[in-house]
Amino acid sequence: MPKAPKNAPPDPHASEAGLAVTPGDVTSAAAAIRGSVMVTECDQSRTLSEICGCNLWLKFENLQFTSTFKERGALNRLLALSPDERQRGVIAMSAGNHAQGVAYHAHRLGIPAAIVMPIGTPMVKIENTRRHGAEIIISGKTLEEAAEFARAHGKAKNLTMIHPYDDPQVIAGQGTIALEMLASVPQLDTLVVPIGGGGLISGMAVAAKSLKPELQIIGVQAELYPSMYNAIKGESLPMRGDTLAEGIAVKTPGRITTEIIRRLVDDIILVTEDQIERAVAMLIAIEKTVVEGAGAAGLAAVQAAPERFSGRNVGLVLTGGNIDTRLIASVLTRELAREGRLTQIAIDIVDRPGQLASVSALLAEAGANIIEVSHQRTFSDLPAKGTLLEVVIETRDRAHLDDVMKRLGEAGYTAWLPGRR
Structure with missing residues (x-):
């Protein structure tokens, strides 16, 4: 990433120039969704701060009505539909969290919604999405195959596609989290954000860098699905297997999001399955809060590289809490075994x-x-x-x-x- 001359005054908007999403888009999204999406708490964890050797704040997006931040971007996109598009309905593909966000707010706004979910999506996410009144279609072994079906089905039915991450209005909606975090904790100097397709970190980076250009933004991906890591670093690490963080198991990152991340994100860290499991267990044991694997990825990254965050004021986003109870039991039992x-x-x-x-x-x-x-x-x-x-x-x-x-x-x-x- 190019550096400004040492003594040059910072231009808070220079780094966002030419990108598909602007700070103004995020501010507009915050106004649009206000009152319909919870402003979640951003609290310091004294115990985790001591364990990790830094000052750690947690943004509890797992406490949204749908237990996921995804409803921010989904609602912002739905509100931008024309009257004709609202009447015809929308379609989305998702491994679960985006599905719930679209389904819930579409139902609330009276917009017909169909959701395509890949085979193997956790049952809790399928049932929660169905409960919000959406038509559920199970198709495709991966999110990418589900996306192909959704595009074809949507075109045949004349439905508007609500993409989970590669859409400027979705990205802007997700970016409202950064506005809330910096308003609540102005001293934050680092944000650690999970990356799947890149919508969340893209929106947060646009918003945060405009308010505080020197703030560091670190992305986190599961080691089994390093798609954005590969795209940004020019690597070709393999993508395979089942990850506890299925919410960020994306093989093909977004075009818009890749460009924003390339320009505004400082680095990407990969975390192992053991590290993700331990972070899930630690959040339950210490914070008494339930997060899914993707939601614990930020804490896993801080624990994986403690020297990198030592003494810093770090903000983590607990992105979602939609995890099967059976899986929670397995994670907790495995952690007990690791600890002897x-x-x-x-x-x-x-x-x-x-x-x-x-x-x-x-x-x-x-x-x-x-x-x-x-x-x-x-x-x-x-x-x-x-x-x-x-x-x-x-x-x-x-x-x-x-x-x-x-x-x-x-x-x-x-x-x-x-x-x-």
Whole structure:
């Protein structure tokens, strides 16, 4: 990104010149959606600030009515429809959050809406979208295939396409988040924003850089879907697999958004699935707030590169909270296992009365709580008189688990963690 001469006064509008979305567009969008979209809280997290080594503020977009920021851009685009376009209706393709935003506000405005969602979209997002009165069409293995179907279906039915990210009015609507964050916390010097197709970070960058040109804007993508990272950095990293952050699993970033990001965004960080899972679990445990994988990507990035954000005033957008309860349970359980607080132990015991009681007593003395117990006599490589005892135990932390394993060994038991023998 070209730098201004060292002593030249900053021109707050120079960096936005020639782009498809202007600061004025974002200001107009804020006026248009005012009263119909919640101005969510932007609160400092003292605990996360201490953990991450920076001053951290969270923008709770997961508390919108549809549990997602997406309704900002959707509403701004819907309000721009002509009377004829409103009567004919709209179509959108989405993995869930944009779908809910379009469906909810279209229903509220009396506009017919059809939503194309790819196969594999989380059921919670499908049901929430249907609840808002939209016609649901499941088509395509990816968002890109869903988009192809939506374009063809929309053309055949004469419906107006509401694109999830590559539309100036959608981008401007999403940018209103930055206006609210800087109004609430003027001292912010860094914004960390998830990137899928790029609509959110594009709108926020246009708004934020016009108000505070020196502010750093860092994008975050899931390592499995580094599409914008590739486009901006000239890389060709592969895109594949299932990510917890399906809301930003976009293979083809927007044309408009790519240009804005190239001009205004300072850098893009990639985060792993483990990092995203830990961020989801941490937000639930510490902030008592539920976010989906994409919504936790910003926190995952700060934890992945703490030296980069050390001492800075950082704003994160919790972009959405639409996550299946079953998936939440899995994420939390996996995090307990990583921390050494929930562990499966395999123990080789002699097949005689009293052995289970002895092991149970030893574990109790060590302060471990038994969650599950199972015996395996047939499908193991132990001698015929041996039994494989598998127990799931709860411990305080990794050090406590190590102490439990030591006590088992000292008592003469052969014990190991499955997969680590």
